Amino acid sequence: MPELLQFLLSGITVGAVYALVALGFTIIYNASDVVNFAQGEFVMLGGMITVFASAAGLPLPLAALIAIIATAAIGVALNKLAIEPARGAPVVSLIIITIGASIFIRGATQLVFDKQIHRFPAFSGDQPILIGGATILPQSLWVIAGALAVFFCLWLFFTRTLIGRAVLATANNRVAAQLVGINTNYVMTLSFAMSAAIGALAGVLVTPITLTSYDVGLALALKGFAAAMLGGMGNPKGALVGGLLLGVLEAMTAGYISSQYKDAAAFVVILAVLFAMPQGLFGRKPTDRV
Amino acid sequence: MIMRLSSKATTLLILAAVIAIAPFFFPSSYYFRVGSLIFVNGLAVTGLVILIGYAGQISLGHAGFAGIGAYACALAPIHLGLHPALAAILGALLSAAIAFLVGRPILRLKGYYLAVASLGFGILVSMVLSNEAQLTGGPDGMAVPELGLRAVLKAVGIDLSNTEFWYAFSGLALVLGAWLALNLYHSPTGRALRALHGSEVAARTVGVDVAHYKLVAFVISAIYASVSGSLLALQNKFITPDVAGFMHSIEMVTMAVLGGAGSVLGAILGAAILTTLPQVLTVFQEYEQLMLGLVMMLVMIFMREGLLPSVAHRIRGRGE
Amino acid sequence: MSLLQIEGLGIDFGGLRAVNDVGFSLKPGEIVSVIGPNGAGKTTLFNMISGVYAPARGRVVLNGEDITRMPPHMLARRGLSRTFQNLQIFQSMTVLENAVAGHHLHERGSVFADLFSLPAARRRSKASEDSARALLDRVGLGRAAEQEASSLSYGALKRLEIARALALKPRVLLLDEPAAGCNAVETEEIDHLIAQVAAEGVSILLVEHDMKMVMRISNHIVVLDHGEKIAEGEPAAIARNPRVIEAYLGAQATEAQNADG
Numbered sequence: 059m060p061e062l063l064q065f066l067l068s069g070i071t072v073g074a075v076y077a078l079v080a081l082g083f084t085i086i087y088n089a090s091d092v093v094n095f096a097q098g099e100f101v102m103l104g105g106m107i108t109v110f111a112s113a114a115g116l117p118l119p120l121a122a123l124i125a126i127i128a129t130a131a132i133g134v135a136l137n138k139l140a141i142e143p144a145r146g147a148p149v150v151s152l153i154i155i156t157i158g159a160s161i162f163i164r165g166a167t168q169l170v171f172d173k174q175i176h177r178f179p180a181f182s183g184d185q186p187i188l189i190g191g192a193t194i195l196p197q198s199l200w201v202i203a204g205a206l207a208v209f210f211c212l213w214l215f216f217t218r219t220l221i222g223r224a225v226l227a228t229a230n231n232r233v234a235a236q237l238v239g240i241n242t243n244y245v246m247t248l249s250f251a252m253s254a255a256i257g258a259l260a261g262v263l264v265t266p267i268t269l270t271s272y273d274v275g276l277a278l279a280l281k282g283f284a285a286a287m288l289g290g291m292g293n294p295k296g297a298l299v300g301g302l303l304l305g306v307l308e309a310m311t312a313g314y315i316s317s318q319y320k321d322a323a324a325f326v327v328i329l330a331v332l333f334a335m336p337q338g339l340f341g342r343k344p345t346d347r348v
Numbered sequence: 349m350i351m352r353l354s355s356k357a358t359t360l361l362i363l364a365a366v367i368a369i370a371p372f373f374f375p376s377s378y379y380f381r382v383g384s385l386i387f388v389n390g391l392a393v394t395g396l397v398i399l400i401g402y403a404g405q406i407s408l409g410h411a412g413f414a415g416i417g418a419y420a421c422a423l424a425p426i427h428l429g430l431h432p433a434l435a436a437i438l439g440a441l442l443s444a445a446i447a448f449l450v451g452r453p454i455l456r457l458k459g460y461y462l463a464v465a466s467l468g469f470g471i472l473v474s475m476v477l478s479n480e481a482q483l484t485g486g487p488d489g490m491a492v493p494e495l496g497l498r499a500v501l502k503a504v505g506i507d508l509s510n511t512e513f514w515y516a517f518s519g520l521a522l523v524l525g526a527w528l529a530l531n532l533y534h535s536p537t538g539r540a541l542r543a544l545h546g547s548e549v550a551a552r553t554v555g556v557d558v559a560h561y562k563l564v565a566f567v568i569s570a571i572y573a574s575v576s577g578s579l580l581a582l583q584n585k586f587i588t589p590d591v592a593g594f595m596h597s598i599e600m601v602t603m604a605v606l607g608g609a610g611s612v613l614g615a616i617l618g619a620a621i622l623t624t625l626p627q628v629l630t631v632f633q634e635y636e637q638l639m640l641g642l643v644m645m646l647v648m649i650f651m652r653e654g655l656l657p658s659v660a661h662r663i664r665g666r667g668e
Numbered sequence: 669m670s671l672l673q674i675e676g677l678g679i680d681f682g683g684l685r686a687v688n689d690v691g692f693s694l695k696p697g698e699i700v701s702v703i704g705p706n707g708a709g710k711t712t713l714f715n716m717i718s719g720v721y722a723p724a725r726g727r728v729v730l731n732g733e734d735i736t737r738m739p740p741h742m743l744a745r746r747g748l749s750r751t752f753q754n755l756q757i758f759q760s761m762t763v764l765e766n767a768v769a770g771h772h773l774h775e776r777g778s779v780f781a782d783l784f785s786l787p788a789a790r791r792r793s794k795a796s797e798d799s800a801r802a803l804l805d806r807v808g809l810g811r812a813a814e815q816e817a818s819s820l821s822y823g824a825l826k827r828l829e830i831a832r833a834l835a836l837k838p839r840v841l842l843l844d845e846p847a848a849g850c851n852a853v854e855t856e857e858i859d860h861l862i863a864q865v866a867a868e869g870v871s872i873l874l875v876e877h878d879m880k881m882v883m884r885i886s887n888h889i890v891v892l893d894h895g896e897k898i899a900e901g902e903p904a905a906i907a908r909n910p911r912v913i914e915a916y917l918g919a920q921a922t923e924a925q926n927a928d929g
Contacts, residue, residue: 162641325468535782546758555744
C-alpha cells in the first residue's frame with residue numbers, strides 16, 4: 059500500500075508539470091488554433107534562466123521572476139515573428155514552424171548558456187515529508203500547489219474578467235469576436251505571454267527535482283501535448299485531468315512494469331484514447347459542414 | 349512552364365542527369381558519401397510526398413518504419429540467416445504489414461490528432477529499439493552485414509570504391525522510387541488520393557473509399573521509409589535507434605514540406621538541402637540547431653508551398 | 669415503380685428538429701425539385717439521402733434496397749451521385765483531372781498496376797480521360813480542360829461539379845442549387861442539360877432557388893418549411909397552393925425586411 063501511495067505521489071508531482079504544459083498548449087490553441095510544439099522550451103527557459111540569473115548573484119525569487127518575465131517576452135516574440143505572419147497556413151506548415159521554433163530556441167539556449175545539466179536548491183529544503191508510509195519532497199508540494207494556483211487564477215481570469223471573457227469569445231469564434239470589437243491580435247499576444255509564463259513557472263518549480271538543461275523541452279512538449287490530447291484539445295479542465303492522469307500512469311508503469319517503458323505507457327494510452335474517443339476525454343465533437 | 353516542369357519524363361530526366369553528372373564535380377570521395385545520404389533521405393521523403401503531398405495526411409512517425417527497415421537488415425541476417433538484400437525486403441514487408449494494422453485506426457484521425465497518433469507510434473518503435481538491448485544493442489547500436497553486391501560487380505569488372513558504389517546504388521534506388529511515385533500521381537489511385545486531399549466529402553460521393561485510399565498511401569510511404577532505412581543501415585554497416593527517433597521523423601517531414609510536398613522533385617531538393625546543411629555547418633557546429641530551426645521557420649512562413657513550387661510560381665508570374 | 673424512395677426521414681441537431689418526417693419518391697427519368705425558404709432543411713435532406721449525415725429516423729430505399737446510413741462511397745457504387753451547394757472542387761487539380769476523378773469507380777484497379785504504370789493502368793486512365801473530355805464538352809468546359817480548376821468562375825465550377833457527378837454514370841443525381849451564381853444564359857444551359865440527362869433515364873433530385881427554372885423543368889415538386897413537408901405535387905398545383913405561397917411570401921417578406929434593416 060505505501061508503495062502504491064508513493065507512486066501516486068510522484069505521479070501527481072510529474073502530472074502537475076504535464077498539466078501546466080498542457081494548459082499552455084490549450085491557451086494558445088484556443089486563441090489561435092495553433093498547437094505550439096515549442097511549449098516545452100518555455101519550461102526549459104524558465105529553469106535555465108533562473109539558474110543563470112541566480113548564479114549571477116540575484117536572490118532566487120528575483121531570478122525566478124526575471125525568468126518568467128523573460129520567457130513571456132520570448133513567447134510574445136514567437137507569436138509576432140513566426141505565428142502571426144503564418145496565419146492561415148496549413149496544419150503541416152504550422153507544425154513545422156513551431157517545431158522549428160523549438161529547435162531554434164534550444165540552439166540559442168545552448169549558445170547563450172551551455173550544454174551542462176543544472177539545478178538550483180529546493181525552496182524549502184530537501185527533507186522528505188512522511189505521509190502514510192510514503193515520502194514526498196517539499197518541492198513536490200510546491201509544484202502541486204503551484205499548478206493548482208495557476209489553474210485557480212486562470213479560472214478566475216476566464217470567468218471574472220472582461221479580458222478573460224474576450225479570450226474565450228475569440229476561442230469560440232474569431233470573426234464574431236472581431237465584429238463585437240475584440241482586438242484579437244491583442245488576445246493572441248496575451249495568450250502567448252500567459253502560456254509562456256505558465257511554462258516558465260513550471261520550469262522554475264520543477265527544476266530542483268528533475269534538473270534542467272538546454273534539451274529537456276522536447277520531451278516535455280510531447281508529454282504535455284499528449285496530456286492535452288488525452289483531456290481533449292482546447293479544454294483547460296481536460297489539461298488538468300489529462301496531465302495528472304498521464305503523470306500517475308507513468309509513475310505506475312515505472313513502478314509496476316518497467317521504468318524503461320514509462321514513456322511508452324503515455325503514448326500507448328494516448329493511442330488507445332484517440333482510437334476509442336478521437337476527441338479526448340472532454341473534447342467537443344466537430345461537425346463537418348457541407 | 350509548370351506543366352512541362354512537373355511532367356513525369358522531365359522530372360526523371362533532371363533527376364537522373366543531376367545524379368550522373370554531379371560526380372564529375374566532386375573534389376573528394378567525401379562528396380559521394382553526402383550524395384548517397386541525400387538519395388537515401390530523398391527516397392524516404394518521396395514516400396512522404398505520396399502521403400502528405402498527394403493524400404494530404406501527415407505523419408510524425410515515419411522514422412519508425414525507417415527503423416524497422418534498418419534493424420531488419422541488422423537482425424534478419426544474424427537470426428534468420430537471410431541475405432541482407434532479402435532482409436531489406438523482409439523489413440519492407442514487415443513495415444507494410446505494421447502500417448496496414450496501425451494505419452487503419454490512426455487515419456480516422458485528422459490534423460493535429462493524426463500528428464500526435466503517428467508521433468506516438470514512431471516513439472514506441474524507437475523506444476523498443478533502444479530498450480530491447482539484448483536484441484538490438486540498445487542505444488549503442490549494432491553492426492550491419494555487408495550487402496555484398498560490390499564484390500559481385502567487381503567480379504564482372506566494375507570496380508567501384510565503397511562510397512562510389514553506394515552513391516550509384518542509392519541514386520538508382522531514388523530514381524526508381526521517383527518513377528513509381530510519378531506513375532502513381534497520374535494514375536487512378538493517384539487521382540483518388542489527390543481527390544480526397546482536395547475534398548474528402550466530394551471524393552466519397554464519386555465513390556472513393558477514403559479510408560482505404562488513405563491506408564494505401566500510408567502503406568506505400570511506409571515501404572519507402574523502410575527501404576530508405578535499410579539502405580542507410582547497409583551503407584553505414586552500423587545502426588543506432590536514432591534512425592527511428594522523433595527527430596528523424598521531423599527531419600523527413602521537414603524535408604518534404606521544405607522543398608514542396610506536392611512535387612517529387614521539390615521534396616528531393618528539400619532532402620538535399622537539409623542533408624547538406626549540417627555537413628556545411630559542421631564548421632560552426634554550435635550553430636547547427638539554430639540554423640536548422642531558422643530555416644524551417646523562414647521557409648514555412650515565406651514560401652508556404654515549399655521552395656520549388658514557390659520559385660516556379662514566381663518564375664511563371666514573371667513570364668506572364 | 670419508384671427508383672428512389674424516401675420514407676419518414678428526420679434528423680435533429682442539438683435537440684432541434686432540423687428535418688422531420690419527410691417522404692416522397694422518384695421514378696426513373698423524373699425530375700423532382702425540393703423547394704422551401706432558407707433554412708427549411710433542403711441541404712440537410714440532401715446530406716441524409718447522400719450519406720453525409722446519418723438520419724435519426726426514416727429510410728432511404730434505392731431500387732428496392734435499403735440504403736439508409738450507407739457511406740457515400742457505397743451509395744456511389746449503387747449509382748447515387750450529387751453536387752454541393754458550397755462547391756467541393758478538388759483543389760490543385762486541373763479541370764480535366766476533376767472530371768477524370770469523377771470516373772473513379774470505372775477506372776480504379778490494382779494499386780500495383782498504377783505504381784508501375786502497367787498497360788492496364790494506362791488503359792483505364794485513357795478511357796476515363798476520353799470520357800471526361802466528352803463530359804466537359806457537354807457542360808461547355810471543353811476549352812478549359814487544362815486550366816487549374818481554381819481559376820474557373822463560380823458558374824463554371826458548378827457545371828464542372830455536374831460533369832464530375834455525371835462521370836459516375838449515375839441512376840440518381842442530386843443537384844444542390846446548380847444554377848446559383850449563374851447568369852441567365854448559363855442558367856438556361858444548365859436547365860437544358862438537366863432535362864437532357866433526365867431524358868436519358870437518370871432521376872434527378874433538385875434543390876434550386878430559381879423558381880422559374882424549377883417550375884419549367886420539374887415533373888414534381890416537394891415543398892419543405894421548418895424541416896417538414898408542407899406540400900407536394902405538380903408545378904402548377906404547387907404554384908397555386910395557399911400554404912406554399914404563405915410559407916414563401918412570408919419568408920421572402922421577412923428576408924426583404926432583414927435586407928432593408
